[in-house]
Amino acid sequence: MRVLLIVNTLPPTDVSGVGEQVLQLAAALRDEGHEVEVLGRGADGARGPKVLFPLMVLAPAWRALRRFRPHVVQVHESDGAMAALMVATVRALLEPSPLLVALLQVSYVEEMKAVRLLRADGRVVGEPTFRERAFFLFKAPLQVALGCLTVWMADLVLAPSQQTASEIQRDYQVDSVRVLPNITGALEVEQVERQVARADGEYLLFVGRLRIRKGVEILLEALARLRTRFPELSLLVAGEGEQGSSLERRAASLDLADHIRFLGRCSAGEVRELLTGARALVVPSIYEGMPLVILEAMEASVPVVASRVSGIPEVVEDGVTGWLVPAENIDELARAIEEAWRDPEESSRRGAAGRQRLDSDFRPSAAAGTWLAEVRAAQGPALTQKAEREE
Numbered sequence: 001m002r003v004l005l006i007v008n009t010l011p012p013t014d015v016s017g018v019g020e021q022v023l024q025l026a027a028a029l030r031d032e033g034h035e036v037e038v039l040g041r042g043a044d045g046a047r048g049p050k051v052l053f054p055l056m057v058l059a060p061a062w063r064a065l066r067r068f069r070p071h072v073v074q075v076h077e078s079d080g081a082m083a084a085l086m087v088a089t090v091r092a093l094l095e096p097s098p099l100l101v102a103l104l105q106v107s108y109v110e111e112m113k114a115v116r117l118l119r120a121d122g123r124v125v126g127e128p129t130f131r132e133r134a135f136f137l138f139k140a141p142l143q144v145a146l147g148c149l150t151v152w153m154a155d156l157v158l159a160p161s162q163q164t165a166s167e168i169q170r171d172y173q174v175d176s177v178r179v180l181p182n183i184t185g186a187l188e189v190e191q192v193e194r195q196v197a198r199a200d201g202e203y204l205l206f207v208g209r210l211r212i213r214k215g216v217e218i219l220l221e222a223l224a225r226l227r228t229r230f231p232e233l234s235l236l237v238a239g240e241g242e243q244g245s246s247l248e249r250r251a252a253s254l255d256l257a258d259h260i261r262f263l264g265r266c267s268a269g270e271v272r273e274l275l276t277g278a279r280a281l282v283v284p285s286i287y288e289g290m291p292l293v294i295l296e297a298m299e300a301s302v303p304v305v306a307s308r309v310s311g312i313p314e315v316v317e318d319g320v321t322g323w324l325v326p327a328e329n330i331d332e333l334a335r336a337i338e339e340a341w342r343d344p345e346e347s348s349r350r351g352a353a354g355r356q357r358l359d360s361d362f363r364p365s366a367a368a369g370t371w372l373a374e375v376r377a378a379q380g381p382a383l384t385q386k387a388e389r390e391e
Contacts, residue, residue, distance in 0.1 A: 004070040008079040027186035028364030074101040078146035102154035105289040108143040109171035114213035114287035126217035160290035161311025186364035205278040210241030215284035222334040238266040275300040298354035321354035
């Protein structure tokens with residue numbers, strides 16, 4: 001089977017869970033003997049800035065359709081809307097006529113709702129930046145419209161968790177969304193070119209874009225409550241974003257400056273290096289899809305302390321592979337962090353259980369099998385047999 005994957009963001013140019021998953025899936029399908037091409041931005045793909053990708057990808061996508069003759073075209077996120085529309089419009093002219101698949105990591109309706117004040121203990125502990133408010137007012141509604149167009153055009157719609165599938169089905173008014181969990185392990189990790197700053201001994205680790213929906217403000221409040229009892233407690237923050245400056249100021253105001261290091265943007269290899277020394281990965285988000293960094297922590301046998309939101313409970317099992325807490329709850333987050341910090345043996349046990357679960361459910365072979373089963377069901381027996389004869 002020939003498969004064309006179209007995506008706006010690809011590593012290493014972009015730090016993107018979406019792009020990472022596209023490359024993971026491509027590698028997994030190639031291992032199963034299928035031909036896969038990935039079309040993104042750059043010399044052989046869409047030209048121009050990222051914001052114009054939905055339009056600029058049309059010409060290279062048309063060339064790829066004529067040259068590669070894929071049996072399946074898969075677009076990713078709302079940025080694939082115009083490519084999806086083109087494929088749906090012209091595929092009757094193509095031989096073979098490709099199946100159109102859409103894979104969406106989040107619902108932008110839910111992401112819009114997450115651009116709001118963060119409240120805890122009756123106080124406002126975080127607020128959106130001007131840039132985040134602009135996203136809420138302008139970009140997010142456009143992404144919702146493009147997302148609706150994408151799923152309406154597609155023959156098969158996929159999401160990384162059952163919760164996200166339900167959100168997309170409801171918010172984008174589509175009849176059915178199937179689940180294709182995120183995976184890790186299909187790609188070699190690049191060599192680390194710089195020495196990433198690390199604390200002495202073990203530490204807590206946060207990885208992600210510093211935006212309001214990631215809930216880092218709640219994490220800082222929880223650490224402030226633990227600082228007196230655990231003066232050795234430290235946190236490394238790997239990532240950059242709209243909330244970066246305000247988070248550094250907030251850490252200083254909570255007397256946490258000596259306990260937290262903001263490392264800025266880190267590559268995939270640097271994140272994996274940081275995970276090797278982490279007592280736990282902390283994911284205090286108020287909204288997510290299915291965070292790739294959780295799988296990376298599980299691969300490193302690192303337990304996860306996370307909010308019980310979105311698709312996270314479908315990956316992290318409370319009491320077994322980590323700790324799940326209510327979002328925006330400082331007390332519960334502090335309690336979970338305290339348990340992970342003061343009991344390294346229990347942390348190690350849950351980390352080992354996470355690695356076992358990863359190997360069982362979130363490896364490339366499992367994703368390739370699920371993807372192929374969903375695609376073949378959508379194609380129907382006759383088209384599947386025809387594609388197999390053409391290989």
